[in-house]
Amino acid sequence: MGAGKLGLMGKVVVQQPVSVLMPAGFGLVVAMVLLISADSTSFGDANVANLLGYLCVWVPMLVAIGVAGAGVARGGWGSALDGPGPAVRSDAAAAGAVSNPTGGFDSAPARAGGGDAGNGIRSRKSLLRLSIRPIDLIWGLGVGLMARTVASLMEILGFGSIGTAGATFGETVYNGWWLFGALLAPLLLAPFVEELFFRGLVLRGVYARVTALGAVRWAAPIAVGVSGLTFALMHLVTIDPGNTATVVVVGVSTLIFGLAAAALALATGRIGGAIVAHVTFNGLVIVPALLGI
Template sequence: MSHGATNRQLFPSVVIERVDAWRSFATVTDDPGTPSSTDTRHARTRLTIALIGLAVAALLAATMRAGVQIPQPFDALGGYVLVWVPLLGAVLLARFAISAPRGSAPVLGLALRPIDLLWGLAAGLILRILVSVLEVVVYGSLPSTAGGGAPTGSALIVMSFIVAVLAATVIAPVVEELFFRGLVLRSVRGSLPGRVAWIAVVISAALFASLHLVVASGPSEALVTGVGTFLVGLGTGTAAVLTGRLGPAIVTHIVFNASLLVLGVTAVSGGTGVVIE
């Protein structure tokens, strides 16, 4: 019996899988087999589509900050739609118009397991703490959330509030993780010689931060937003690479955004912390 076989008997399979994942993160792809030139070419084509979609989203966000006019109770989606449409368009085009690389998970890695809820909860709260520390360092205190609690009044006002919360805590995390960790990260990784994962994670996090910097106003907000979103991108990208699926990344993103909104609804603090919309 070989030494490697003995080790795999002594340690639980989940431990072995995590060790193998970390090795993959630092070295080469987790896809089986050696990537062909066709796989690399397809990855670069998908990356080109992603960059075009990102550029369009950034341009729309910069030139139309007020968003598009949508009737109540969906009016809160106006600003989001500007970003969602080109990002989702790029994801769909890259996914269905170009062949997926060998061994890739379906739908750009969109999968969720029960354990992802635990990892996402822990990672999301840790990232929120880190960004809160950054906010204290830069601003001198925690910024207020949208304090005052949940709105009351007409049914349309309440529904608009619910739509806004769902947009920030559910729809935006899914759309952005599909784009940045599903499309961008995988495309960058597939385009790199050796397909080193950590480089792809850093690049996808940097692009993620750059999109949010478009709407930042002032150097302090730009610093907090840029660093905060970059940290979140690193966290979600690492989770996506180590697990091979987007479930942990999406849950992390949801928890990170929702944690600040909970403070706002309960009027614990009261202003505008970083929400990755």
């Protein structure tokens, strides 16, 4: 809940939060522009090109997250990522309520010495709901497996076989470049950074903004839709529009995963399950490719 001022008749009026969608949108646009530029540039070393491709996406996203986090530290954007927007609530309710990303409120009294709970300012970990519980492993594995199954069916329909649009590897040279390109980037770093951005920042930012506009009933579906669509668009910007089959297969596959991951993050109030789902979704392509299956 955003910081409020004590009004007449013992009411707390929650102030309008500043939206975090500006840094999120800016980061997304910059990432797409850099990615397109890198894809259209010829590099002498494929490993360098691969690294730059990832950095073109990760750096703008992390900067956007950092800017949003700085806003939270100043108290300007903390409430923009919590539940409902402007509201009038009683002192008793306002004093013990901490909003969650699904729009409800969990009773959580402020801890002594911890100003975050008392004034709505959150740590960056809370900003992104960066936490994971054992149940998130189960949900994440399930969502990732189902999304990859749908993606595989799309590949069969579009290409006639599974894995045509997946990872391919040339002659294996087991060095640092291989470790980064085959394992670290697709299985750990990309899922972590992308889920922080799309499900930790974009999803919650859109949800809070729609709620602040008064459309509480539509906040969840719109937030899930925007998070899923922007995720899919990011994976389509470097694909040749003339290659219809690839556009459809990659577009539908990433959209379905993006929607599922967003729904999971919104339902649990954490992005841990979405990260596990992303690792699973990518791993079911990367691992078989590495094993030659």
